[in-house]
Amino acid sequence: MILGRGVDVNAQGGRFGSAIQAASFHGHQRIVQLLLDSGADINAQRGSFGNPLWAASYVGCHKTVQLLLDLGADINAQSGAEHIALRCASIRGHQEIVKLLIDRGADVNAQHGSALRAILARQVLLTELTPHWNIIGQLLDRGADVTVKNHMDETPLHITYSNFHIPTHMRKLLGKFLVEKGADLTAPDKHGWTPLHCASLYCGMNVIKGFLEISEGMKPTGEVGSTPLRAVPPNYDVDVLRRANAEDQGEDASQHAELDQTIRLIRPSSYLLLDLPDKTGRTPLFYAAKKGDHRVVEMALHDSNALNRKDFYGITPLLAAARKGHTAVVTLLLSNKATEVHSRDCLGRTPLW
Known part of the structure; x- marks a missing residue:
């Protein structure tokens, strides 16, 4: 009746933006069918709900x-907030609509994979029983x-290990799934943090151990900050290690005979990840020591080459643990x-300070 009086079917205003958006909501x-038959714009953009x-x-x-x-709506049209319908349905947990x-x-992968990243970043408990798990x-x-990556260069793996709302066993499971699908264990964000840096700060021992188990035998060559990474599988001999490190530095392998004494013959490649520094020079081992997670420190104690690595301020893992009063880690x-017990930071302070 109202449409028959010549009213503008695409008139905009209010919370929903237009009549067809309100009817759709x-x-x-x-x-919706009547409005479209009368000339409503199926991709109308306005209001709080986009289109x-x-x-x-x-x-x-x-x-x-x-x-x-069925009537021709643009399935990848962005809303006013630059979000597509798939991202919206994913966050809301509407798995049947996601499938459709x-x-x-x-x-x-629209909007740089925002649908997957948005689910992983949700501030709501994620379990196998929630629809979001099936949507992932x-x-x-x-x-x-x-x-x-998002605007902070964080990958889905970074987000997974940083979200407190994802239970421990789910973080381990998600990490495994993401790596199986090609996630990069060594990818740095804008701070130079790898996913293991995130795990060291925000996760417990079980998650970190699971992360290292996932990375066993990996063979990537990448860069984190300014430090070349050559993750070597276990049981490589010293000559192979020397050649690999020399190649990374662009030098002749013969100049690195001293590496014989410093590189262990059998060392799981996963533990190399504990030595990767961020842009401040801090490694996952550093953050574990600073946080007081003695189990992580104990796990890496005999395999890490970063026990005495200093950050931008000259602080070592020992200095960090001592200042926080983490007796077990210091021990x-x-x-x-x-x-090195006599190490000093940039202000000359020792662990006794």
């Missing part, structure tokens, strides 16, 4: 989403890029004869 398929498809995906109106797609959108051609599986199975570090 509330799941009124017949009204009609975004609004229907937000509230989980499966039939409305299907109707809009992907089946109809939604780009799982759907996105990964459909080719979600696990190496994509562990001192039990290793290689630990």
Whole structure:
């Protein structure tokens, strides 16, 4: 009746932006159909809910989403907040709509893989019983890029190990899935942090141990900060290690005979990750010592080459642990004869300070 009086079907205003967006949000398929038959813009952009498809995906109106797609809605159209329907449905946990959108051609890597990253960053408990777990599986199975970075250069793996709302066993499981899909264990963010730096700061021993188990036998060559990384599989002999390190430095291997004495013959490649510094020169081992996680320190005590590595301020793991009063960590570090007890920071302070 109202449409028959010549009212503008695409008039904009209010919370929803337009009539078709309001109808889509509330799941009124017949009204959506009527508005479209009367010339409503199926991809109208305005209001708090972006566009009609975004609004229907937000509230989980499966039939409305299907109707809009059948009538030609742009499945990858960005809302006013530059978010697509797939990201919205993923965050809200509407797994049937996620499946529908992907089946109809939604780009799982649109907006730099924002759908996957947004789920992992949710400040809500994630378990196997939540629909979000199944959605993560759907996105990964459909080719979600696990190496994509956000504005801080954080990958999905960084986010997984930084989110307190993901339980320990889920972080281990997610880490394994992401690595199997090609996640880079050594990728640095803008601070130079690798995923293991995040795990050292925000996770417990079980997660860190799981991380190191995942990385066993990896053979990547990459860079973290200004430090070349050559992660070597276990049981490589010294000659191979010397050649690899010399190649990384662009030097002749014969100049590195002294490495015979410093490189262990059998050393799991995963423990090299504990020695990777961020842009301040701090390694995951440093952060574990500073946090007082004696189990992580004990695990790496005899395999790390960064026991005495200083950060930008000249602070070593021993100095960091001593200042925080972590007696157990200090005791562990001192039990290793290689630990320098007389080390000073940039202000000349020793562990006694």
